[in-house]
Amino acid sequence: MDKRFARGLVVGKFAPLHRGHMHLIQSAIDACAEVLVISYTKPEFAGHGPAARAAWLQAVFPQVRSLVVDDAWLADWSRTRGLRERRRLPHNDDHADVHRAFTAWLCTAICGTTVDAVFTSEDYGDGFAAALSAHFGARVRRPHDVRHVCVDRERVTVPVSGTRIRADLHRHRAFLHPEVYATFVRRVCLLGGESSGKTTLARALARELGTVWVPEVGRELWEERGGRLDYPDMRRIAERQVAREEALLRHATRWLICDGSALTTVFYSLDGYGRVDPAVRRLAELPYAHTFLCAPDFPFVQDGTRRDAAFRARQFRWYARVLEARGVPYVLLEGPVAQRVATVRATLAAS
Incomplete structure (x- = not known):
């Protein structure tokens, strides 16, 4: 024409x-x-x-x-x-x-x-x-x-x-076009050891805040592969985790709740293979508007894929040490889900 x-x-x-x-x-x-x-x-x-x-x-x-x-x-x-x-x-x-x-x-x-x-x-x-x-x-x-x-x-x-x-x-x-609105969505990262209530909290926060949450890609792949992962999978997991965050930013409202991050992959890579792909380390530098660390004060639940309470405690200590070493401020979440949700909401409201 x-x-x-x-x-x-x-x-x-x-x-x-x-x-x-x-x-x-x-x-x-x-x-x-x-x-x-x-x-x-x-x-x-x-x-x-x-x-x-x-x-x-x-x-x-x-x-x-x-x-x-x-x-x-x-x-x-x-x-x-x-x-x-x-x-x-x-x-x-x-x-x-x-x-x-x-x-x-x-x-x-x-x-x-x-x-x-x-x-x-x-x-x-x-x-x-x-x-x-x-x-x-x-x-x-x-x-x-x-x-x-x-x-x-x-x-x-x-x-x-x-x-x-x-x-x-x-x-x-x-x-606003979704690509434009996504710029103004702020990411909230939930960290913690196995069986520390992260996923339950992520779902609850998404419901309370009227937004969406990002599941932990590593756990999904672990279950899909029947617990058989290799070192190259660490990079795939970290890349998919960040890619999924980027995609869901377009569907979130004000906040995007992230169940873990590429930093989670850093921990499992070190624990399982004693090394970390440089690409995974770079992805683990992605900043979040807020970071929350879930205390291991829930009763440990063994679902067939987790290690044990001692491993969970070691994860928690590692996250706290790494976040402090990087100068990343975080809020410790303790108690039942309702208490944790209230703490997160108060922190977000004050920002």
Whole structure:
């Protein structure tokens, strides 16, 4: 199908990228053979930095050309080209003409292109298009017409704004793509020896917090293999554990409860084989928003796959020693499940 425009432009903060932005960008994709999406903001919004915005655009719209810039990016761009003049981002409150000129410069100097349509949901779109027409025309030394396409100006199709979403991301998660929302989900790690109530607690917390939990991959593989694991399996377990966390972030709400981590695999690798794959050690460095260590004060239950109470106590001491050596803060959980759930909830509420 022939497109209405050769190249379209969408500019925004995208902090965060929400479904209103997505509707705007998709409208540009539907109307243009190529689409350029530019994102910048000064000041930045906490938790919505350029790396995150670039990742969102790449994940949701891999077919567009996206450019996410900040002052550090611009300084590096100038330095690699030996340029003395260092451009800086305009402040969000600067006059519209400043932003229009800056955007035109980004298109021509950085992206090496012009556009023939600009897509906005704002009244300023006509003036923006006129300014781009003048800048591009002066650049190519001939008339260059940039059309303004206004999309959902009254916010009827997607009734939301970035300001509203930033005020309560979790309340407005329906307006965020799962890839975007996953950025704001915080991981909670539960550690402890065998038969210390981790899995029971993980289920209970997921139910209490209205979210999902990540089962322990090592135990699943152990049961699947009838208790026969080899050293190479340690890396597979750690990789699958982290991969499952990444996948479930998109289905969690506010918190993702993790039954163990790659650090669990480090322990079993050392215990069973006396060594640890470097890849497993790297995965065990993955940070968590909160770490909880389950005390071995539950009656030990032998389910046919576990060692004994002495082994459980040794695991507990190892976790405590390693966490302290790494400077990882943790909260000790003791008592029955209800007490542990209450402790976790209070800790999360205070963070």
